[in-house]
Amino acid sequence: MKYMYLIFCLLISTLFTINAQEIVSPNKKIKVIVSQKEFNEKPYGQVYFKILYKNKLEYIEVMPNSPMGIYREDQQFTNNLKFVGESKMQEINQKYEMISGKRKLCANLGTEKVFKYVNSNNKPINIAFRVYNDGVAFRYEFTEKTDSLINITDESTTYVFPPATNRWLQTYTESYEDFFPFSDTGKSDKDKQEWGFPALFKINNNPVWVLISEANISKNNCAAKLNNATNPNEYKVSYASPRDNFKQTGVKTNLPWRSQWHTLIIGQLSDIVESTLITDVSEPNTLTETNWIKPGAVSWIYWAYNHGSKDYQKVVAYTDLAVEMNWPYLLIDWEWDAMSNGGNITDAANYAKSKGIKPVIWYNSGTSWLEPTPVDRLLTAEKRAEEFAWLNKIGIYGIKVDFFAGDQQDMMKYCIAILKDAAKYKLMVNFHGTTVPRGWARTYPNLMTTEAVYGAEWYNNKPVLTSKAAVHNTTLPFTRNVIGSMDYTPVTFSNSQHPHITSYAHELALSVVFESGFQHFADRPEAYINLSAEPKEFLKNVPVTWDNTKLLDGFPGDKIIIARKKAKQWYLGGLNGKDELQTLKINFDFLDVGNFKLKLIKDGLDDKSFGVEVIKVKKGDILNIQCLPRGGFVAVLEKLSTMKN
Incomplete structure (x- = not known):
């Protein structure tokens, strides 16, 4: 043998x-x-x-x-x-x-x-x-x-x-x-x-x-x-x-x-x-003019009511929310073509513009789930040209296109055609019910974000996210969000159809942990307006696009601390993915030399309250933050000026 x-x-x-x-x-x-x-x-x-x-x-x-x-x-x-x-x-x-x-x-x-x-x-x-x-x-x-x-x-x-x-x-x-x-x-x-x-x-x-x-x-x-x-x-x-x-x-x-x-x-x-x-590895930007492309925060109507935007008075309320919160955009979702109760889509667009808010509206792609309207306005180049010209006329700044039919070649062609044609009319784009990002944001930079994620919208549909959200939220930064902007529709404090058990500080931290060129804040107006001063001010100013990103600590499903830089400030977001208390440790080795002021908003005494601290830190310092089960924190770092003798 x-x-x-x-x-x-x-x-x-x-x-x-x-x-x-x-x-x-x-x-x-x-x-x-x-x-x-x-x-x-x-x-x-x-x-x-x-x-x-x-x-x-x-x-x-x-x-x-x-x-x-x-x-x-x-x-x-x-x-x-x-x-x-x-x-x-x-x-x-x-x-x-x-x-x-x-x-x-x-x-x-x-x-x-x-x-x-x-x-x-x-x-x-x-x-x-x-x-x-x-x-x-x-x-x-x-x-x-x-x-x-x-x-x-x-x-x-x-x-x-x-x-x-x-x-x-x-x-x-x-x-x-x-x-x-x-x-x-x-x-x-x-x-x-x-x-x-x-x-x-x-x-x-x-x-x-x-x-x-x-x-x-x-x-x-x-x-x-x-x-x-x-x-x-x-x-x-x-x-x-x-x-x-x-x-x-x-x-x-x-x-x-x-x-x-x-x-x-x-x-x-x-x-x-x-x-x-x-x-x-993706093709370079194909657009010669891009100064009209401006990422930003968006107020969004659908989540709180599990329905579309056919109620003009609700559109007005979310426009006023955008004004209150310093968010540049308003997303008017499905059924806007049947809007009533005081106005139609043109009235809604005019009201938003009168308040300094830029409206974005929703479309059914016409390829998959055909019940929500409007349907079949984008399927051909001729229809897109007619529709996009009308959007320019009434003052719409972007489109959300939903319900694509899959990953086949015809769907790739369709998505690219929408991006190209939208750019001709200076319209930004948000894809929903579609494939994950595959580099288009570089080639067609009017693509602001893509869904392709089990996001907060699912609190409307099934009870499963209630118990899984904390683990899921601490896994997405290592998986889905790595490859491109992610329209999770984060930072919801109240309950929709099914309850949250993540803490308020955890929800606030999603605004930093999750990256999206259009960051859609989805809760009811009163949920944001009634926030205490510090978290409310944070949401008024948190950027949606970044100069740099660093992972400070984390493990999928367990925890994450991420630092994102915008201009001279660092924004930190931390999440506890566990159903038990956990101490998250920030190592400030990523900082430049000098002293920094850190404003920390963390879990309070319970999951619906906040604690606020202002601390001086420097490179090499370590800060331990105790988080509630499914808790979290945000922080803003700003370098302190030095006085010359």
Whole structure:
């Protein structure tokens, strides 16, 4: 038996040869090894990639050999590839500015290499890799030119993880409105082992995290999801499934063609939260004029009444709330086309403008859930032109478009067409009931925010958020909100259909912890107007877009402390995700030299009261804050001026 085993090992070694190339990040911490396994010395085989991360002095294997490849209806590019060449290593070094998001000044800094292959029919395919200091991106490229449409149907791309890897994954749903529960098995209680992006992994007992998503989707792409039905530790990329009235699988396109960028943000938890990799790899801003794009806080009518905006008097009340709270925008939600009780949509827009408030209005995309009106005003370029011209005429500044039908190619085309056409009429956009962010906020900066989250709106629909909110809120900053603005509709103190059990300070902190270019504050006017002076003043002034973001402490589902900078001030938000008292510790090492005044608003004696402190701190100080169960805090840091002798 021993000799048979040795013969078997020898046979295997002759069947496979490995052709390996390395790409390393600029800071040398991340290394990608691309290899090809060839069967029995034949030149055709499967391409694999492996990822290593340097922790202190040694490299840790983050992802073992993981298969690559893509299928077309006419032929495959999977286990039948032959290596024919590679590009020179190229430095990617591009600085750009974001209008909204976690960081204003960003750097697309990485190392790129393109590997060239042909399949057994001698048809070419390239695989382009970029390795960044905080992650890896790769895409497939078909370089030949065709006049006829080619159907690209699926991928064999699979992310392989070591056993016992911890993970926080959302079961795939087209609305991306679900939770990210912890698992160390990768198994789902649903029929399908399908998962949506982004997907968070912690590699065994190592201090290395990976967040998988995708970016730079164009009209020639569909969105993808993950499936680990074959092996719980192997996550295969799958394209959007056909739907009833759209039978297409995958993408139909002329060649040449590029896939979306497959992205893996890699590093410590702070690297994950602070990363801008999704916009780094996306196409630059396509708009020549952007000074009309202004992120801001919004008063929103729907949440408190679980209904639309057909009552003119309620629209007036929320306009007055925006004035009271110094919020620049008012969102008039569904049913505005049936507005009565004293005025119509034009009257409402005129009232808002008379008070210095900019109105935004809601649309049904006309592709999915068709009951809420107005429906079918945006489906074609001609209809959009007519509607957007009318919006300009009555003084509307943005649109919220809801109820898209899924992740198929036609929905990607539709979203991009809306963004382009809205920009022609200087309209900002909020997408709801749609796919997660995939880099469009850089390419089309009039995209202010996207829902694709199980947000506070769900207090209206089911009781489940009541008990899960604290854990969920302390998971989202490490998952969904990493990849782009998130329209959670936070900071609600009163109850809608189902109650809160998060503290008032926890709710207040969501205004900092959650990033969104349009931050919709959804509660009743009296809930904000009757706040005590300090939290009310905080909500009047808290920014919605940031110059810089830093994770100070945290763990998914447990706690988070995040610091965001705007001009010369730092805003801090902290959340306790536990159902018990927890002390959150702020380490002020992130500060510059000098003394700072910290104004702290934290949990009071009970979950519906606040405590306020003003403290002097400096770099290197540590402050312990005791939080109630499901509690939290906010703080504002301002540097104290120094007097010269």
